[in-house]
Amino acid sequence: MTLWRIGYSARLLKTNRFRTAASNTSFPAVWMLLAQYSGRVPGLFVVVKKNNFFTMPETVEDKANLELYLPHPEVRGMTQLNREAFKRTVVVPVLKVKKEIVNTLLKSIKHMILQRPGLKRVVEDPEDEDSRLVILDPHKISEFSLGESDQEVLKQLNVHPEVSKYNLELTYENFKSEEILRAVLPEGQEVTSGFSRVGHIAHLNLRDHQLPYRHLIGQVIIDKNPGITCVVNKTNIIDSTYRNFQMEVLAGESNLVTKVKENNITYELDFSKVYWNPRLSTEHGRIVELLKPGDVLFDVFAGIGPFAIPAAKKKCCVFANDLNPESYSWLLHNCKLNKVGHKIKAFNMDGRDFLLGPVREELSRELPLLKEEQKTSFHIVMNLPALAIEFLDVFRHLLAGEPCSTAGLPTVHCYSFSKHDDPAKDVRERAEASLGTSLDGRCSTYLVRNVAPNKEMLCISFQIPAEVLYKRPCPDGAIPASKRVCSSRDFSEAKVELKKS
């Protein structure tokens, strides 16, 4: 039986530890030892004409295949990242080829080449400086021998279809973040390498069992995602008035002022102080798409301006409001940044006051001037899904006493969460209760996104019914108009009044 050994593996046999074991052992057993020991020593050994010599025990091959995706087992439980500890050596198939034809060969055998992050496809041949070793994927080379069609391709390129085994050293750089985290975190527990990205910030929402590893998780995310230099974890649920959440910086710089691009518009913001959700970009775009130049947009809960700024860019006239003074100042900043300051009036007040004040004033000034043939539309966006429906009662009697104009009844786009079996029905019914009228056949509901299992975010859109907007308040002057609940009788009276006017 002949055996060629090339490189470090051959030298291994000379070490004391191996000499003792090998001298008392049959050949296959030596190979087992080599394979086991090869976990530490890179090198190449040839097993050509496999049938003439021997086959590597299948268990070793299977193990090697798996090990391609498993960092060294010692890393389990690590809480401080030690990149060196991830190293391991695996046995992979290689093709030995003359260096002049490497590029041509690579194109023809792309499908067989081992792909790992940061891994070189071609390495020096330690035995022959005119040759190179092309690293193949053991999953594609069954039992370390080439299929007929692959052999044919190699023959055409004048390459001897001979597969050798090579001890490949994998390092931290060659593993994906999920593989790294799966190797570190307790076995059988959920591993997440998912995050939302806001500029240079990765934002995580870790589970309790992941918390002891949070700094390591943060560092792995920075290492594996170019452009991310700060990782934060949410430390409370998003229940603050301003819809931002407390966060802990897990790794990287503690700079939370960042720049994002959404639908081709750039925004700057302090992620620790204002609301920003990259998952809303499609929804922002959808609403802005409904607007035409010259339309008027009232954005009641505007944040830093993702509806307001693109609408102003589209030459709409925009009134944007947010109660959070930080959102308000970033909104002003972004208006300047995008050169739309002249198209946006910004406010820093409660949404209810904004509707009862600037919105009411603007509508009562502009609506009576509208002619039927005029194309201007008025839109009111209310993106505060946890609460916005409760603000809809403000529209009752908002323009009571004003000359009634049905030409430009404003369209409301109001957001809400729902955990109901029929979320559209649920949102419509709650909107109806708040407005005090039926929206049957007069509204549309749009499913924006699934927020959590069994929790949807929806947008209900409707033109404010004239009988809601223009109806006179109930004859109960003691209760403020925006707080009062009227009976359905009041609304049928309002309809009659409207018909008369």
Ligand SMILES: C[S@@+](CC[C@H](N)C(=O)[O-])C[C@H]1O[C@@H](n2cnc3c(N)ncnc32)[C@H](O)[C@@H]1O
């Ligand atoms: C869900 S965020 C939406 C922000 C922005 N429209 C967007 O789509 O990204 C809701 C915003 O409403 C603001 N807000 C919360 N309560 C408010 C209130 N009572 N009046 C006005 N703004 C309020 C928060 O500060 C936050 O910026």
